[in-house]
Amino acid sequence: MDPLAQLNDIQTPTGVDWWPLAWGWWAVIALVLLVTIMAIRTWYLHRQFTKAKREALATLAAFATEPGQAAVDTNQLLKRVAKHYFDAETVSALYGNQWLQFLQSAVSNKHAKSVMAGLEVMTSKVYQQAPCTEAEASDIFSAATVWLKQANFKRVPPIETAVKAREASHV
Structure with missing residues (x-):
């Protein structure tokens, strides 16, 4: 088997x-x-x-066609954007050097120097009757564009701290 x-x-x-x-x-x-x-x-x-920032960049591009009003229009636009992202009451009260220091404090030191010239022209021309020249308008628009793209809307120091820090750096 x-x-x-x-x-x-x-x-x-x-x-x-x-x-x-x-x-x-x-x-x-x-x-x-x-x-x-x-x-x-x-x-x-x-x-x-970032919707407000994108809309502001589109509006800023539309402003480029009228350089005479560049300072006033750009200042109003930056103020609206700043009110949207930061405390509206505090931002509304800012003007002149405080407004300029606030704008500078919103960008990194790397970009602050590049935008300061245009923003200084903007803040000085806002209260002048003479319209902006083409060169000034170009500086203002480029500075505002860089500011809108590079501003850190989440981590801006309080305005008082930013002002004190800028004043301390001059001493």
């Missing part, structure tokens, strides 16, 4: 079905959904937060 003849056929096991999923896969799916929802929400909130 042949012992091998007495063996039964090998029965292959049935394949593992993909459904129902193991709890680990449910955790991965939940985590991916959570991360996706959080990313979309963060993107949407950032988009809403």
